[in-house]
Amino acid sequence: MFKAAALFLSALFVLFTAPPAYAQAANIDKNVLRHAATIASICPGKWKNDKCLKAVSLSNKDMAIKYAAMLNAKGQKDQVEAVKQVCAAATVTQDEIDEDIPAYAFASAYTECANGIFNISEKSKVKPDQYHYGLLIGAVQCLNKTPECSLLEAQMTKSYKR
Secondary structure (H helix, E strand, O other), X not given: OOOOHHHHHHHHHHHHHOOHHHHHHOOOOHHHHHHHHHHHHHOOOOOOOHHHHHHHHHHHHHHHHHHHHHHHHOOOHHHHHHHHHHXXXXXXXXXXOOOOOOHHHHHHXXXXXXXXXXXXXXXXXXXXXXXXXXXXXXXXXXXXXXXXXXXXXXXXXXXXXX
């Protein structure tokens, strides 16, 4: 499905268990925490719901923009276009188009984005924000109903009570 999932799932568990002081000490970006809180409050048990898919897509858009900026700043301008290409579909929301997109199409787009970013990071040696990337990996896991998702959802609901 995609590479290095276990590493990023462990980052997600940190993200969803980190008390505010630890999150600050670990330099977890406040926007990432905001996306994590939104996803955790909407998505567990409802990954195919339009609100969840929108939250994940908006998180992906923020992540892709910041990663492209990091690549640009590190002189990897050729990889910026690659990020745009592999993540374009993963940043679209139902609100932006006239037709209904099935959840499996979002799962496919998210997987393509996750794999593409992994490949770009290996090639460029510039890594995306690991916590933000982990949110994408977690969404892919849950949309594909992997066993890891139930552990992740349990941590989400424990950390961000709905």
